[in-house]
Amino acid sequence: MVDGGRLWKRLSELAEIGKREEGGVARLSFTPQERAAKDLAASYMREAGLAVREDAVGNLFGRREGRDPGSPAVLVGSHIDSVLNGGDFDGPLGVLGGIEVLQTMDEEGVRTERPVEVVAFTDEEGARFSLGMIGSRALAGTLSREDLRFEDRDGVSIERAMRDAGLDPGKVGGAARPAGSLAAYIELHIEQGRVLENENLPVGVVTGIAGPVWLRLSFTGEAGHAGTTPMGARRDALAAAAEVAGVIEEEASGTGSTVGTVGQIEARPGGINIIPGRVELSLDLRDIDEAVRDRIEGRIRARAGEVCERRGVELEFEEIQRLPPAPCSEEIRTTIAAACEEEGIRPYSLPSGAGHDGMHVAGLCPVGMIFVRSKGGVSHNPKEWSSPEDCEAGCKVLYWTVLDLAGRS
Ligand code: GLV
Ligand code: MN
Numbered sequence: 001m002v003d004g005g006r007l008w009k010r011l012s013e014l015a016e017i018g019k020r021e022e023g024g025v026a027r028l029s030f031t032p033q034e035r036a037a038k039d040l041a042a043s044y045m046r047e048a049g050l051a052v053r054e055d056a057v058g059n060l061f062g063r064r065e066g067r068d069p070g071s072p073a074v075l076v077g078s079h080i081d082s083v084l085n086g087g088d089f090d091g092p093l094g095v096l097g098g099i100e101v102l103q104t105m106d107e108e109g110v111r112t113e114r115p116v117e118v119v120a121f122t123d124e125e126g127a128r129f130s131l132g133m134i135g136s137r138a139l140a141g142t143l144s145r146e147d148l149r150f151e152d153r154d155g156v157s158i159e160r161a162m163r164d165a166g167l168d169p170g171k172v173g174g175a176a177r178p179a180g181s182l183a184a185y186i187e188l189h190i191e192q193g194r195v196l197e198n199e200n201l202p203v204g205v206v207t208g209i210a211g212p213v214w215l216r217l218s219f220t221g222e223a224g225h226a227g228t229t230p231m232g233a234r235r236d237a238l239a240a241a242a243e244v245a246g247v248i249e250e251e252a253s254g255t256g257s258t259v260g261t262v263g264q265i266e267a268r269p270g271g272i273n274i275i276p277g278r279v280e281l282s283l284d285l286r287d288i289d290e291a292v293r294d295r296i297e298g299r300i301r302a303r304a305g306e307v308c309e310r311r312g313v314e315l316e317f318e319e320i321q322r323l324p325p326a327p328c329s330e331e332i333r334t335t336i337a338a339a340c341e342e343e344g345i346r347p348y349s350l351p352s353g354a355g356h357d358g359m360h361v362a363g364l365c366p367v368g369m370i371f372v373r374s375k376g377g378v379s380h381n382p383k384e385w386s387s388p389e390d391c392e393a394g395c396k397v398l399y400w401t402v403l404d405l406a407g408r409s
């Protein structure tokens with residue numbers, strides 16, 4: 001059966017890569033840290049007897065043949081890049097859990113009809129380029145050349161970072177999997193919320209993934225002398241942006257399901273004695289209900305416009321991305337629920353507030369997700385924690401799910 005000790009050991013080993021002195025990990029895409037993490041994951045794939053390859057965008061795959069090699073494969077996996085101060089579980093659990101499942105099948109001599117592949121997707125988090133899910137977009141054939149223009153804080157574009165990592169940006173189209181080539185995609189992931197903890201359950205069945213809208217708001221006022229410009233004569237871009245951040249919080253708080261976050265702010269020129277003339281804010285707005293999200297977005301846009309009008313500040317919105325919520329396949333949800341019962345776990349369904357690669361893979365095949373309980377719901381934080389027992393339970397549920405979907409022969 002699934003070896004929880006081995007899974008835990010690998011999670012701990014992977015957590016050493018990109019470890020920061022302040023705690024947590026930073027493994028940004030196309031960096032040596034991400035490379036080292038992929039190399040380690042590839043070594044585990046080989047130990048599991050898998051055939052290893054990387055595609056044109058750096059997605060790492062390990063494949064186990066089925067009795068019918070020409071049939072569509074079941075894909076399992078997640079990502080091993082992290083946010084800027086990430087924890088040890090967001091992403092790695094799904095990759096290492098997938099490897100563990102395939103290694104277990106190998107050790108038990110289990111044959112499946114369909115091939116099963118495990119994937120470590122490139123740049124799910126978007127921590128470096130504020131785009132994210134680069135690998136799964138490429139797999140789904142929706143990563144455009146235009147997307148590769150996004151830049152990191154040092155002005156390095158995705159295109160340039162790919163070249164520096166030895167990849168050819170002109171070939172990303174080659175990472176696209178043809179329609180019909182995948183039977184299903186299953187991701188094991190930590191919940192990153194408190195629902196399972198409140199329900200006293202180790203594992204849950206995901207109903208769907210909330211859809212994010214990412215916007216950049218640019219405020220243009222007028223820079224000026226902090227000592228001589230009277231308060232009534234200012235066009236302070238930061239004061240306007242701060243008021244808008246308050247509006248965002250208020251509007252997102254009103255529905256009970258929407259979440260809105262300003263995670264990035266840049267004020268220029270950035271002097272202690274200069275009124276900020278230009279400010280950029282990021283906005284991440286999500287809901288499992290697209291209509292609710294879009295209504296709140298409309299209200300934020302209108303109220304932000306009023307704030308800026310009153311303050312004599314110009315406001316522009318740039319859309320970085322807009323994804324619809326992604327419902328999980330009913331059929332796979334039923335399969336996962338049966339797998340939970342196999343493990344003596346009451347099947348419990350819940351939505352995902354966080355984004356996942358499945359949102360893009362859903363364009364290719366039915367998608368399912370298994371959540372593992374998170375301590376205190378903490379994530380995107382070094383304190384992120386799921387117990388060894390819960391990780392093992394999630395991996396066992398993944399095992400039965402994959403076995404069912406791949407067809408034991
Ligand atoms: C990634 O974890 C995201 O939800 O943005
Ligand atoms: Mn993740």
Ligand code: MN
Pocket residue numbers: 083090125354380
């Ligand atoms: Mn994440």
